[in-house]
Amino acid sequence: MIQSLGRYILLLRLSFRKPEKFSVYWAEVMREMVSAGIGSLGIIMIISVFIGAAVTIQTAFQLISPLIPKSVVGGITRDSMVLEFSPTISSLVLAGRIGSSMASQIGTMRVTEQIDALEIMGVNAPGYLISPKVIAGVTMFPLLVIVSILLGFIGGYVACFTSSEVTTDDFLIGLPDGFNPVIITVCMVKAVVFGFIITTICSYQGFYTSGGALEVGQAATRGVVFSCVMILMFDLIISRLFL
Template identity: 55%
Template structure:
């Protein structure tokens, strides 16, 4: 995204936050988007988080070959890695592919079929009507999904570690409960909020300004996922640098 496109992106965001024409219509759309972003992604996030936690625990156990390192450290490393990095970032990247492509395709199809032009002719603030509910759903539901992913990742680590014999249940539980710093959850939720903003606004921008037909909509959808993923990784570094 160059400076010209970034300027258009900011102007689009400015239009998104204009006062709604009828808040009841927006409220209904917000709940629909929350169901789509949150409830619709629970199954996928659950499967990915559980297996990532299990695999990470096994890899940590494989690296700890010294008898001088207590096995309780396996639970501690799994906990901190899941909370600070894996749960927010992996969840965001998965949602960027699932949610971002859907948002870009939906808005892009409305643009090329002139439905957005019809909304503007009727005096409706099309950026606010189409994007604001998605944005609110993103910044509210992505943190919820990240918390869900944290719990399942740590649970997956417990299952993977104990079933494989890499760590005993007592050692793992002692590891995840020892020296826990609640601030790590705050950092993770800040990341989730920022990622939720990116996942909804970047694809919306790509779809809103698409020109052409079905091919261009597909290209915009692909571009939205790529730009969203790169933005997520860049913001992940920035937030980590600022807060830790």
């Protein structure tokens, strides 16, 4: 465990050394941003709309009574999406989509000796392969979470439109009611931390892969599993620190 942590820290230090040529690294960062951001937009849109609708329906089912104003559903949906569902659920899904791809890509380069070839040519392999992925992750994850939140609200609005328990007007009134700006801070911190966790852990698993195709698959699986566990752990830690 201690040895693995030491290698993980060493890999991060090597990844963020001064690059040999900024233009090459910049091109890689842009490519990773497109892959992580635009490539993940579809799945984020789908899950966010359905989660927003489901949260709204379940909240209405549990809380609507003559003693409780119906607008409270909008506020609860807002806080649930911003604090938990959009950053955490989205990151768990992205760990499977982006993390496994990163681990498989780097692991394949390792077992086919492409990383060794880069190092022989004097290229800082961790910096060239990992730092663009980390930068793209901590940059694009907050944007994807913002999109997820907005689409969750749309899903909640659609759920109210198609049901009779809560009107769309009540839902819209409840969205800004009692808003606390700290929940946005917590959400963005989670998004950045989760993006860093996914990209670094999965890249680490791929970089230290040895063997063949079977081991590459196992490295991708380990990367996703460890990322999901760390996401849930830091979700608790961040919530406890800020809230």
